[in-house]
Amino acid sequence: MTCSEFDLIRHFFTEQAIQRADVPVGIGDDAALLAPPSGCVLAVSVDTLIAGVHFPLDTAARAVGYKSLAVNLSDLAAMGAEPAWVTLALSLPEPDETWLTGFAQGFFDLASEHGVQLVGGDTTRGPLSITVQVTGFVPLGQAVLRSGAKPGDGVFLTGTVGDAGLGLHLYQQPPSGANNDATMNLIHRLEFPVPRIAAGLTLRGRASSAIDVSDGLAADLGHVLTASGVGADIRVKQLPLSAAYCSLAPADDWQAAVSAGDDYELCFTLPAEQEAATLAALDCDCTRIGEISSSPGLRWWDANDRQLTLNNAGFDHFITMGK
Amino acid sequence: MTCSEFDLIRHFFTEQAIQRADVPVGIGDDAALLAPPSGCVLAVSVDTLIAGVHFPLDTAARAVGYKSLAVNLSDLAAMGAEPAWVTLALSLPEPDETWLTGFAQGFFDLASEHGVQLVGGDTTRGPLSITVQVTGFVPLGQAVLRSGAKPGDGVFLTGTVGDAGLGLHLYQQPPSGANNDATMNLIHRLEFPVPRIAAGLTLRGRASSAIDVSDGLAADLGHVLTASGVGADIRVKQLPLSAAYCSLAPADDWQAAVSAGDDYELCFTLPAEQEAATLAALDCDCTRIGEISSSPGLRWWDANDRQLTLNNAGFDHFITMGK
Numbered sequence: 001m002t003c004s005e006f007d008l009i010r011h012f013f014t015e016q017a018i019q020r021a022d023v024p025v026g027i028g029d030d031a032a033l034l035a036p037p038s039g040c041v042l043a044v045s046v047d048t049l050i051a052g053v054h055f056p057l058d059t060a061a062r063a064v065g066y067k068s069l070a071v072n073l074s075d076l077a078a079m080g081a082e083p084a085w086v087t088l089a090l091s092l093p094e095p096d097e098t099w100l101t102g103f104a105q106g107f108f109d110l111a112s113e114h115g116v117q118l119v120g121g122d123t124t125r126g127p128l129s130i131t132v133q134v135t136g137f138v139p140l141g142q143a144v145l146r147s148g149a150k151p152g153d154g155v156f157l158t159g160t161v162g163d164a165g166l167g168l169h170l171y172q173q174p175p176s177g178a179n180n181d182a183t184m185n186l187i188h189r190l191e192f193p194v195p196r197i198a199a200g201l202t203l204r205g206r207a208s209s210a211i212d213v214s215d216g217l218a219a220d221l222g223h224v225l226t227a228s229g230v231g232a233d234i235r236v237k238q239l240p241l242s243a244a245y246c247s248l249a250p251a252d253d254w255q256a257a258v259s260a261g262d263d264y265e266l267c268f269t270l271p272a273e274q275e276a277a278t279l280a281a282l283d284c285d286c287t288r289i290g291e292i293s294s295s296p297g298l299r300w301w302d303a304n305d306r307q308l309t310l311n312n313a314g315f316d317h318f319i320t321m322g323k
Numbered sequence: 324m325t326c327s328e329f330d331l332i333r334h335f336f337t338e339q340a341i342q343r344a345d346v347p348v349g350i351g352d353d354a355a356l357l358a359p360p361s362g363c364v365l366a367v368s369v370d371t372l373i374a375g376v377h378f379p380l381d382t383a384a385r386a387v388g389y390k391s392l393a394v395n396l397s398d399l400a401a402m403g404a405e406p407a408w409v410t411l412a413l414s415l416p417e418p419d420e421t422w423l424t425g426f427a428q429g430f431f432d433l434a435s436e437h438g439v440q441l442v443g444g445d446t447t448r449g450p451l452s453i454t455v456q457v458t459g460f461v462p463l464g465q466a467v468l469r470s471g472a473k474p475g476d477g478v479f480l481t482g483t484v485g486d487a488g489l490g491l492h493l494y495q496q497p498p499s500g501a502n503n504d505a506t507m508n509l510i511h512r513l514e515f516p517v518p519r520i521a522a523g524l525t526l527r528g529r530a531s532s533a534i535d536v537s538d539g540l541a542a543d544l545g546h547v548l549t550a551s552g553v554g555a556d557i558r559v560k561q562l563p564l565s566a567a568y569c570s571l572a573p574a575d576d577w578q579a580a581v582s583a584g585d586d587y588e589l590c591f592t593l594p595a596e597q598e599a600a601t602l603a604a605l606d607c608d609c610t611r612i613g614e615i616s617s618s619p620g621l622r623w624w625d626a627n628d629r630q631l632t633l634n635n636a637g638f639d640h641f642i643t644m645g646k
Contacts, residue, residue, distance in 0.1 A: 024364060028550070029469050030401035030534060031368040033461070036359045041347060044442065045354040046456065048412045050449040078353035089371045089412070089454040119367065122454070126373040131412040131445070131454040133369065138356070146352050211353060227351070 012104045013088065018117045020084065032119040034085055040137040045075035051128035055191075056171060061102030063191035064130065069110050070195050071214065072134040074264040077200030078212040080144040081136030085119045086111060091126035114197055142204045144268070149209040149228035151294040153269040158196050158284050160242040161217050163189035165260020166249055175248075182244035189242075193264035198283045203268055206278045210268035217258040218310055221267050222298055231297045234258075234290035236308060255310055258300075335427045336411065341440045343407065355442040357408055363460040368398035374451035378514075379494060384425030386514035391453040392433050393518050394537065397587040400523030401535040403467040404459030408442045409434060414449035437520055465527045467591070472532040472551035474617040476592040481519050481607050483565040484540050486512035488583020489572055498571075505567035512565075516587035521606045526591055529601045533591035540581040541633055544590055545621055554620045557581075557613035559631060577623075578633055 014027050025033035036042060049068050051057050069086065076083050088107070092099070111118065116134065167190035170183050196212070203210055209228055211220045217239075225232055236254045249256065269292055270278055279286055290301075300308040337350050348356035359365060372391050374380050392409060399406050411430070415422070434441065439457065490513035493506050519535070526533055532551055534543045540562075548555055559577045572579065592615055593601055602609055613624075623631040 025466070025468065030398040031366040031404065031459075033402070033466055034365040034367060036365060038361060042357040042359060043354040044357060044408075044410065046410045046412055046443050046445055046454075048414055048445045048447045048449075048454070050414060050447050053447060053449055075353040079356070081354065085367075087367065087369045087456060089369050089456075091371060091373060091452060120369050122369055122371045124371045124373050124376060126371075126376055126452060127450045129414060129449060129452055131369075131371070133410060133412075133456050136354075143348070143356055145348065 012100045013118055013121055016108055016118055017112045018115060020115070020117045022084065023117055023119055026117065026119050027121065034119060037137055040139055041143065043076050043079045043081035043136045043138050043143065044133065045072045046131065046133040047071050047075070048129060048131040059191065061099045062106035065103035065106030066110050066192055067106075068130040068132045069107050069116075069134070070193050071264065072132045073110070073114060073195035073197060074193065074212040074214065076134055076136040077196045078144070078210045078266055079136075079138060080142060080200045080204035080210070081138045082201060083114050083116045083134050083136040083197065085135045086116050087133045088118060088121040089131040090121065091124045091129040093125065093128060138204070144200070144203050144207045144210040146209050146211055146224045146227035149224055149230050149269040149292045150271065151230055151292050153208050153271055153292040154275055154288050155221070155232055155234065155290045155292060156268050156270060156286055157213075157217070157240055157265055157289055158199050158282070158286050159263070159265040160240045160245065161213060161263050161265060162245050162249065162257030162260055163242050164193065164262035165216075165256060166245055168260075168262070170248070182247045185242075185244040186248065190262060193262065195264060196266045196284065199266055199286075202278065202281045202283070203266070206274045207268040207270055210266055213261070213263045213265045213267055215261045217267060218298065219261075224267070224269070225296070225298055228292075231293045231295045231299070232290055233293055233299045233301060235303075236300050237303045238287060238289045240285070240287040240289070258310065335423045336441055336444055339431055339441055340435045341438060343438070343440045345407065346440055346442055349440065349442050350444065357442060360460055363462055364466065366399050366402045366404035366459045366461050366466065367456065368395045369454065369456040370394050370398070371452060371454040382514065384422045385429035387453065388426035388429030389433050389515055390429075391455045392430050392439075392457070393516050394587065395455045395457040396433070396437060396439075396518035396520060397516065397535040397537065399457055399459040400519045401467070401533045401589055402459075402461060403465060403523045403527035403533070404461045405524060406437050406439045406457050406459040406520065408458045409439050410456045411441060411444040412454040413444065414447045414452040416448065416451060461527070467523070467526050467530045467533040469532055469534055469547045469550035472547055472553050472592040472615045473594065474553055474615055476531050476594055476615040477598055477611050478544070478555055478557065478613040478615060479591050479593060479609055480536075480540070480563055480588055480612055481522050481605070481609050482586070482588040483563045483568065484536060484586050484588060485568050485572065485580030485583055486565050487516065487585035488539075488579060489568055491583075491585070493571070505570045508565075508567040509571065513585060516585065518587060519589045519607065522589055522609075525601065525604045525606070526589070529597045530591040530593055533589055536584070536586045536588045536590055538584045540590060541621065542584075547590070547592070548619070548621055551615075554616040554618045554622070555613055556616055556622045556624060558626075559623050560626045561610060561612045563608070563610040563612070581633065
């Protein structure tokens with residue numbers, strides 16, 4: 001099959017539902033021209049997904065397309081940004097039409113849901129790899145950083161954690177006679193993580209810090225603590241675990257839940273006076289899991305106020321998964 | 324060697340000379356925060372370079388770092404944009420310190436030259452691949468598009484063409500007893516193309532169209548003609564060829580010069596009334612090679628007004644180089 005890079009891009013990536021008024025020139029010139037709104041800063045995130053490193057080699061194309069955008073939208077959510085524009089650099093071994101159709105479907109379904117327009121890209125022959133960059137808007141002074149957590153703030157999590165990590169385990173080593181609904185549920189969480197965009201917008205001007213849980217709660221909350229110069233005490237019994245997770249993971253496997261990555265939930269901190277109004281305004285389940293402390297370090301506690309030791313180090317793409 | 328992705332990024336890519344005032348938050352949070360100037364649109368370009376496809380596998384790291392930024396700056400030059408911010412998604416097989424040092428040197432030397440700040444990135448384990456996205460500014464209404472060429476406009480080229488293509492050929496098949504200075508010169512043109520940023524700024528409000536020559540003059544001028552709905556007549560004897568090219572290429576090898584890519588010169592069109600002032604204002608050599616015509620198609624003419632036939636199709640990364 002002979003198919004030039006230009007034909008590829010044109011065919012799969014120029015016919016899209018979203019046409020934003022702030023894109024005077026989209027795909028097709030040397031560069032896209034974009035008109036940012038006044039009174040805002042831009043929030044920009046870029047992430048690469050590599051087959052066999054960030055997702056199993058046999059992952060469905062639709063899931064790859066969806067997730068390559070979702071992980072970037074999740075970064076914008078963690079800043080309180082409203083997504084607008086995206087670029088896509090796609091490297092693939094062969095211009096495989098079936099694969100591209102599935103990929104484009106997953107990518108554009110999610111883009112449309114959030115009003116995001118693809119404004120540029122590059123398609124090259126090479127090992128399967130996807131680099132996506134999204135740009136969003138935040139009103140001046142309202143971005144939520146990692147560095148603002150203060151002693152006394154509550155620590156919160158949207159949704160549940162551990163699902164994607166267990167989903168990956170079940171995907172790679174399917175159990176015999178397992179609970180199939182729960183298994184499919186967890187694998188779906190791995191392949192189609194929901195970026196918490198609406199929650200991020202709610203946190204603007206309220207949360208003192210936020211991060212998305214991509215490398216595992218322990219690692220990501222650790223980044224917040226370092227950036228803020230504080231510590232935290234987390235109540236293990238308060239960790240939000242899904243029914244599917246509890247049905248398939250060992251009963252006390254909180255360690256895997258806080259070490260596994262890819263859940264793309266938001267972990268954020270709220271001053272006490274913001275708690276009630278913020279929780280009421282959020283569009284998703286949210287759980288208070290502990291408090292920020294002036295004492296440095298991340299500590300884990302059981303229901304009897306005994307300190308627990310975490311043995312895992314979190315998910316680092318240079319160390320794990322298929323390598 | 325155990326080296327986490329975070330350590331890698333921090334060590335090589337956070338200590339940079341350029342710290343722009345319009346970057347309130349750079350590397351280190353979930354997303355960068357960027358403050359665009361008022362009265363401008365953003366010009367955004369993204370390109371991927373893959374080892375063995377876009378550059379020979381044994382290319383020096385410094386050349387890879389330089390070129391991965393240069394090809395994107397060249398796209399901004401072709402729009403008349405002033406570069407400002409860049410992100411880097413780097414996939415490499417091993418966290419090789421020597422390689423990273425060279426790569427960073429090539430990348431940041433060029434970034435500093437143009438006042439460009441690295442504001443975000445992602446580093447992953449995988450086959451060597453680099454995706455760079457640059458953002459620049461253009462005052463409202465002054466961007467130079469591909470679509471504005473008009474019958475009667477002159478067609479111009481900065482610098483010389485064919486050098487990088489011949490450089491690649493000489494790199495892959497070193498001749499015995501060749502002119503060594505000329506050979507090194509051509510290989511340097513391949514590895515360290517100069518993005519024509521200053522020329523692009525001069526073309527603002529003057530050129531009716533512009534494109535950078537990345538896929539070969541024939542292919543790239545073809546894009547301009549298609550976008551503008553016009554044709555062109557090019558005088559082969561007017562094509563600017565370097566002394567090094569002429570010393571090492573067959574005497575009449577204009578076909579290779581207009582088919583090979585990677586020169587990153589600007590091809591642009593000027594209305595007659597803009598010619599004198601624009602050529603005087605340009606900071607680099609520039610040659611008039613032909614005229615835009617209302618008759619569709621790209622035609623090549625010799626010095627005796629005989630039409631010539633071009634047999635090559637240009638450089639498409641899905642078809643050529645090491646595949």
